[in-house]
Amino acid sequence: MTQHHQDYRYTRHYQGQVQAVIFDWAGTLVDFGSFAPTRILIDAFAGFGITITLSEARIPMGLGKWDHIKALGQQPAVAQRWVAHHGRDMTDSDVDAIYAAFLPLQIARVGEYSDVIPGALEVLADLAERGIRRGSCSGYPRVVMDKLLEHAAQKGVIVEHAVATDDLPHGGRPGPWMALANVIALGAGDVSACVKVDDTTPGIEEGLAAGMWTVGLALSGNEVGLTLQELKTLPPAEVERKRAFAYQKLMRAGAHFVIDTIADLPAILDLIESRMVKGERP
Structure with missing residues (x-):
């Protein structure tokens, strides 16, 4: 059946x-x-000897800021600048350091934007x-x-x-x-x-x-x-x-x-x- x-x-x-x-x-x-996230990230990277353009800083926008910094550092042009200046690839410890520099700048200046x-x-x-x-x-x-x-x-x-x-x-x-x-x-x-x-x-x-x-x-x-x-x-x-x-x-x-x-x-x-x-x- x-x-x-x-x-x-x-x-x-x-x-x-x-x-x-x-x-x-x-x-x-x-x-x-x-502008608040991007311009302050540019300033944070500058403190580590790396020039970031506004258009580069915008590419990972929307991610959490630690992830944003890591993704920004993994962009080929930015990665090349990091190696040229520091003689090695960016590590998660470097991301931690940039984030630690970024955070007080962001707290202090977020109101400007x-x-x-x-x-x-x-x-x-x-x-x-x-x-x-x-x-x-x-x-x-x-x-x-x-x-x-x-x-x-x-x-x-x-x-x-x-x-x-x-x-x-x-x-x-x-x-x-x-x-x-x-x-x-x-x-x-x-x-x-x-x-x-x-x-x-x-x-x-x-x-x-x-x-x-x-x-x-x-x-x-x-x-x-x-x-x-x-x-x-x-x-x-x-x-x-x-x-x-x-x-x-x-x-x-x-x-x-x-x-x-x-x-x-x-x-x-x-x-x-x-x-x-x-x-x-x-």
């Missing part, structure tokens, strides 16, 4: 509004162009009014995160939770742990109803790994890497060229949506909610 097997597994599809948005910090909420990105205050207020929880995470270690939170709060940028890259035992991006720690702290009931907003590819990968919708930020973030004033002085054709490059890179990383800056986020949240009502998932 032939037996027929019926699969009765139930697939639950969340249908409702966005429950939480998890923001990055530099290049997302504050620091248009994401904490200007609020236009639209951030309005978007955070809109989310609060809509009952959407506001979380955040960063490649910054806790000692820097606390200083940044202090500066940001003075300018009105306040989130409900913030996770630093060294808060968790498994580390930071591109793993899902910081984003998921926000889900737990904020009491969000379904990761598929959460949105990760970030300007870097590791940040987008973090959101995807956590099972969230992901929104990339092109013009305000690391990929364009200009201050707001610098961006305003560019010819429109050059702005569009830089925008297109950033959009393509973030989309290739897997972003569900890419927008110019945080100011454009509310319309995307409306779109996500319209898709979730139909039972769609990230």
